[in-house]
Amino acid sequence: MVRILLILFFILSSSGFIRCSRDDVDDDHSFVTSLDPKSLSLKEEKLSHFRLYWHDIMSGSNATSISVVRPANVSATGFGIINVIDDPLTLGPKLSSKLVGRAQGFYTLSSQEELGLLMSMNFAFTEGKYNGSTITVLGRNPITHKVREMPVTGGSGLFRFARGYVQARTYSLNMKTGDAIVEYNCYVLHY
Template identity: 40%
Template structure:
């Protein structure tokens, strides 16, 4: 009996001291990437009217009200808007913004909740994008609003920051708009 007890203790010690290695084992090396700060300025052209609309309403609330409002409360839009260097429609296209916005205010102030991916197709940021998810109140009294940069891909991997949104041109009848975005983003 005593021999079995000694043998059991020897086996337990052997099992606990054997190192375990598998093909997924690695020794991690601490690496802290260097943060970069990038400033961008571009214009977004959102067209919800006409035959070449870049934003379309895909859902709306079943409410009665002002049918002349192009973005009534509860409306959901999907968009694929061009991003340009300047505010003119003929300006050089540098990418596109794709995403969703929802008209989310019941009062007179137009407020959108926006999810957008600003993808760049030219220059040193070609193939990279910045993701924005934020509330965007559009008030004449406050011409510049901020939205949150919550991520990115490519050269903007793990991005965070903010984008200042300023309405450059807005047609209240059609709902078409040109917006200026001044973006400050920190990324790796």
């Protein structure tokens, strides 16, 4: 792996993609331009609230959450496990509820002391006027807490320049299969 990284670095630096010389730095900072938000067709900022149900399905032949890293010595907290997700987002807690998007990304069990996740996912919307838009959630999720809060760090489409937070509440958890349904209340500032 290290050999591959060194070869990649050599190729990129010799092709001009990576520059290591201070001579390339322009001290007048002319690469920055102030813009009027109207030039990007940005309208007045608004606050939106929406509630979704996130279905993390680890069982069966159509699993939407797959473990891609599982340490040899799994601790009581699962420290080091990494799952990649493509989880349905629905309007109601039943999987048969209207599908409005997918939560795509990963989570890792990142605490040695408690059941705590690092969540990194995009809510990719597929319905209505938000079809094709996303919000990005990145943060700590201590799953044994009744309510967990994570930041919204950005977005695309109708959620450009998004910021805000989500609150997650476990609706149901099957301890045998690991399947979970989580209610997400999203509070997003966007244009």
